[in-house]
Amino acid sequence: xxxxxxxxxxxxxxxxxxxxxxxxxxxxxxxxxxxxxxxxxxxxxxxxxxxxxxxxxxxxxxxxxxxxxxxxxxxxxxxxxxxxxxxxxxxxxxxxxxxxxxxxxxxxxxxxxxxxxxxxxxxxxxxxxxxxxxxxxxxxxxxxxxxxxxxxxxxxxxxxxxxxxxxxxxxxxxxxxxxxxxxxxxxxxxxxxxxxxxxxxxxxxxxxxxxxxxxxxxxxxxxxxxxxxxxxxxxxxxxxxxxxxxxxxxxxxxxxxxxxxxxxxxxxxxxxx
Amino acid sequence: xxxxxxxxxxxxxxxxxxxxxxxxxxxxxxxxxxxxxxxxxxxxxxxxxxxxxxxxxxxxxxxxxxxxxxxxxxxxxxxxxxxxxxxxxxxxxxxxxxxxxxxxxxxxxxxxxxxxxxxxxxxxxxxxxxxxxxxxxxxxxxxxxxxxxxxxxxxxxxxxxxxxxxxxxxxxxxxxxxxxxxxxxxxxxxxxxxxxxxxxxxxxxxxxxxxxxxxxxxxxxxxxxxxxxxxxxxxxxxxxxxxxxxxxxxxxxxxxxxxxxxxxxxxxxxxxxxxxxxxxxxxxxxxxxxxxxxxxxxxxxxxxxxxxxxxx
Numbered sequence: 001x002x003x004x005x006x007x008x009x010x011x012x013x014x015x016x017x018x019x020x021x022x023x024x025x026x027x028x029x030x031x032x033x034x035x036x037x038x039x040x041x042x043x044x045x046x047x048x049x050x051x052x053x054x055x056x057x058x059x060x061x062x063x064x065x066x067x068x069x070x071x072x073x074x075x076x077x078x079x080x081x082x083x084x085x086x087x088x089x090x091x092x093x094x095x096x097x098x099x100x101x102x103x104x105x106x107x108x109x110x111x112x113x114x115x116x117x118x119x120x121x122x123x124x125x126x127x128x129x130x131x132x133x134x135x136x137x138x139x140x141x142x143x144x145x146x147x148x149x150x151x152x153x154x155x156x157x158x159x160x161x162x163x164x165x166x167x168x169x170x171x172x173x174x175x176x177x178x179x180x181x182x183x184x185x186x187x188x189x190x191x192x193x194x195x196x197x198x199x200x201x202x203x204x205x206x207x208x209x210x211x212x213x214x215x216x217x218x219x220x221x222x223x224x225x226x227x228x229x230x231x232x233x234x235x236x237x238x239x240x241x242x243x244x245x246x247x248x249x250x251x252x253x254x255x256x257x258x259x260x261x262x263x264x265x266x267x268x269x270x271x272x273x
Numbered sequence: 274x275x276x277x278x279x280x281x282x283x284x285x286x287x288x289x290x291x292x293x294x295x296x297x298x299x300x301x302x303x304x305x306x307x308x309x310x311x312x313x314x315x316x317x318x319x320x321x322x323x324x325x326x327x328x329x330x331x332x333x334x335x336x337x338x339x340x341x342x343x344x345x346x347x348x349x350x351x352x353x354x355x356x357x358x359x360x361x362x363x364x365x366x367x368x369x370x371x372x373x374x375x376x377x378x379x380x381x382x383x384x385x386x387x388x389x390x391x392x393x394x395x396x397x398x399x400x401x402x403x404x405x406x407x408x409x410x411x412x413x414x415x416x417x418x419x420x421x422x423x424x425x426x427x428x429x430x431x432x433x434x435x436x437x438x439x440x441x442x443x444x445x446x447x448x449x450x451x452x453x454x455x456x457x458x459x460x461x462x463x464x465x466x467x468x469x470x471x472x473x474x475x476x477x478x479x480x481x482x483x484x485x486x487x488x489x490x491x492x493x494x495x496x497x498x499x500x501x502x503x504x505x506x507x508x509x510x511x512x513x514x515x516x517x518x519x520x521x522x523x524x525x526x527x528x529x530x531x532x533x534x535x536x537x538x539x540x541x542x543x544x545x546x547x548x549x550x551x552x553x554x555x556x557x558x559x560x561x562x563x564x565x566x567x568x569x570x571x572x573x574x575x576x577x578x579x580x581x582x583x584x585x
Contacts, residue, residue, distance in 0.1 A: 066342075109371035116342060116373075120366035126332045127367055130339020130347075137298075137321065138343075157363075160332035167327075 007050070008216045014045035014084070015216075019245050020272045021080035025093040028265045035255040037077040039180040039213070039240040040147060046219045047145055048081040056086035059112040065142055066115050066131050070124020071149035071178065072106040073257070079103050082113040122155025124148065125175055129165045132173035132233075143227065144173045151183030154192050159204065165233045166205030173233040174226040175206075178213065180242035184256045201235040213238030245272050275417055275448045278441040280380060282416035284309025286423040287348060291322050297427055298340060300324045300349045302333050308350035308380040308437075330355045334363035334377070341374040346427060352386065353379030353395035353436060357402050368432045369407045376426045378435045383472060383522035384554040385439035387563040394554035394563075395436075400527025402434045403500050409433040409454060410499040412521075412529070414475040415444040418497055421452040429454075438473055438522075440560050445476055446495070455501040457510060463492035466578045467514040469507075469533050471496045474520035474547070474569060481574035489582045499532050507536040516581035520547040520574050522564070543584055545577045 018041045026032030048054070052065040069078045076096060083090040088102075088111075096103040102111045106119030115131070118124040128146035135142050152158060165173055179197060181188055188194050198208045207229040211218040219238070226234035242256075243249030246268045260268065276282045291297050291313050299322060305311030314323035326333040330351055337347035349356065356379040357364070368375045379402075384394040402410045411426075411433065413419040419437060426433050445460065457469065461482050468491055470478040475495045482491035492514055496502070511517050517537070519530040530546035537544060549567045557563035564570060 109373075116338060117366065117371045120362055123331075123335045123363060123367045126335030126363075127339040127342070129332075130336035130341075131343050132339070133324070133336065134298075134340040134343035134345045137345075140343075157329075157331045157335070160327075160329035161335070164326060164329065164332050164336065 003217055003220050011045050011050055011216050012042070014049045015042040016245065016272050017084060018045055018077060018080045020269060021084065021090070021093060022076050023265065023268045023272065025076050025080065025096055026260065027094070028262050029259050031257050031259045033074045033076065033257050034246070034249055034260070035182065035242040035252070036071060036149065036178070036180070037074040038244045038246060038249065039242045040074055040077055040178045041244070042214050042216060043147065043176055043178065043219060043238055044077055044081050046216060046223065048085050050220065051223045052145065054085065054113070059087060063142065066128065066144040068115055068124045068128045068144070068146045069107050069118055070146050071121070071152055072119030072124065075105060075107050078107060087113040121149070121152040122157035125158055125161040128173060129161050129170060132165070132170040133168055136170060136172055142172065146173070146175050148175050148177050150177055150179045150181065150194055150197065151188055153194050162201065162204040162206065169231050170233045171230050174223070175233065175235045177235060177237045178240050179237055180240045182242045182251070182253055182256065186253055198237050201237070205232055207232050207234040208237060209234060210237045210239070213240035214244055247271060275444055276420070277416050277443060279413060279416050279419040279437045280309040280439060282419040283350070283378060283423055283437055284312030286420045288312050288316060290424065290427045291319050294346070294427065296344055297346045297348065298322050298324055300326050300333050300337055300347055302326050302330045302351040302355065303328045304351050308378060310348065310350040330360040331363050334360040334375070335367040337375045338367040338373045346374060346376070348376040348378060350378035350380050352393060353382035353398045354393055357395065357398035357434065361401060364408065365405050369405045372407050372431055374430050375432050376435065377433070378437055380437045381439040382436040383438065384563045384567060385560060387557040387560050390556035391553035396524045396549045396554060398436065399499055399521070399523045399529065400531065403527065403532065407432055409501060411497055412436045412471040412499055413497050414472060414495050415442070415446055417444045417448045417450065418446045418452065421450055422497065425452045425454065436472065442473065442476060445479060452497065454498045455503040456498065457506055458495045458497070459492060459510070460495050461491070461493040463490040463514065465490040465514060466516055466518060466581050467492040467494055467510050468518045468520055468574060468578065469494045469496050469529060470520040471499065471529050472522050474522055477571045478520050478574055480571040481578060484571065484575055485578060489578055491578055496529055499529055502532050502536060504536045507533060508540060511537050511540055511542045515585035516543040518545045518547060518574065518577045518581055522569055524549045524551060526551060543581055545581050547573050547577050
């Protein structure tokens with residue numbers, strides 16, 4: 001194993017911790033993005049607790065790596081990661097969506113650790129591409145990571161950004177596709193089928209790595225490989241399970257943005273323990 | 274000699290600014306030879322400061338948002354219909370909500386691209402740029418003012434939209450004057466009717482005032498800053514006359530007329546609009562023909578001033 005067992009376990013635990021934070025924050029009887037948060041949790045844990053250079057004390061530190069949540073509807077997951085990483089108090093998480101509070105329903109510039117506002121799907125990759133381009137123009141080593149939803153690939157702008165990023169040889173840019181196969185109100189294959197995803201990104205000039213998005217060793221290996229790839233951006237196609245870790249939510253369309261009953265809430269936290 | 278084409282003023286000013294400030298970059302969507310953003314790349318040493326983004330305006334605007342977050346000052350140019358229209362959501366979501374330091378140039382604006390017809394004529398861009406919170410909207414009267422505004426945009430933080438005319442005409446504002454956002458500028462004093470105008474219609478407002486000399490005393494007010502717009506200044510001007518007229522190369526809905534009427538909403542001042550009456554443009558063989566077809570001539574302003582003057 002290239003990565004120590006302890007580290008792998010610690011990162012897996014982080015993924016579970018972020019899921020629990022999300023559930024606690026969403027609470028009972030109020031709609032929240034359970035499914036997509038759980039599918040992305042291991043990827044986000046690997047980035048914030050291992051791969052990315054960040055400084056919670058100085059969120060705008062010049063040497064930092066950048067993370068953009070293009071699938072901005074799972075903001076709560078990023079907030080959980082930022083809070084657990086020390087950017088702001090974990091106790092603030094339940095106040096998400098309070099009027100005027102710094103934790104808005106979608107990532108909002110001004111929140112410590114948030115690099116840009118996202119949520120109108122399809123725009124995060126372009127924003128990340130611009131950051132990567134500017135950093136490259138200045139010869140800086142910072143890397144840019146953008147988490148893209150597979151449903152989000154319906155948006156044409158994703159493919160504009162895909163073309164543009166490879167044309168500009170942005171090897172400091174890494175897109176991570178959370179391929180859970182579901183979107184807000186149905187299965188992707190029943191709407192605008194996105195397969196073959198890996199072939200599409202390859203055809204657009206990207207280095208493509210396919211992984212199990214819940215296998216921590218595969219995630220870490222892919223992130224390192226992406227960093228080593230020169231001359232083109234990397235797309236990590238992470239095969240995931242929407243609602244991962246919560247038996248009754250796994251792979252269920254209904255848990256995209258749904259309120260939990262008290263029983264579901266308790267069971268979810270029990271399973272994620 | 275001063276430049277008389279707003280597009281050239283845009284390109285030349287950016288070239289000067291790029292020499293001084295290494296952070297300024299210019300993005301174009303395959304129209305840099307028309308917006309004149311491309312003037313930057315012909316200078317040795319500045320080639321990489323012009324970034325060709327291809328025919329993908331949405332991606333251009335969001336990319337500019339990203340560039341601004343790592344310290345660049347991006348100017349994005351394309352035709353106004355594509356900048357403000359096609360990339361509306363990117364301007365709103367990627368740029369304006371976060372107050373990112375992105376500068377957008379809507380070029381060949383209004384009906385100044387007379388030959389290409391309705392698809393290329395922005396009769397509506399001021400309205401839908403003006404309604405976006407945090408976004409400033411500037412409409413220069415001429416090339417001199419364009420240069421002044423571009424300098425201001427480069428120097429000051431925040432998202433801004435600049436509306437640029439395609440065609441050359443003589444300057445009416447002085448070269449080298451400083452641009453002050455928010456303030457309407459009185460170009461000619463008068464006591465009967467004030468004409469608030471922007472873009473080429475400011476030229477026509479001056480002509481109308483001259484045509485009415487001896488009959489109606491017309492105050493001509495240039496409004497390069499549609500937003501922000503100092504409400505008190507507008508009210509003070511309105512109170513100095515009997516009534517007001519607005520004149521713009523844009524729909525009468527939501528543009529300069531709307532901004533002035535909103536500013537005067539608690540005043541007892543009649544306001545008449547000279548603008549495009551809720552319709553699209555058309556192809557034409559020259560600029561004057563399309564301006565006449567859409568009701569944007571000196572005579573239209575004269576008629577509106579007379580109407581207001583006769584009311585009082």
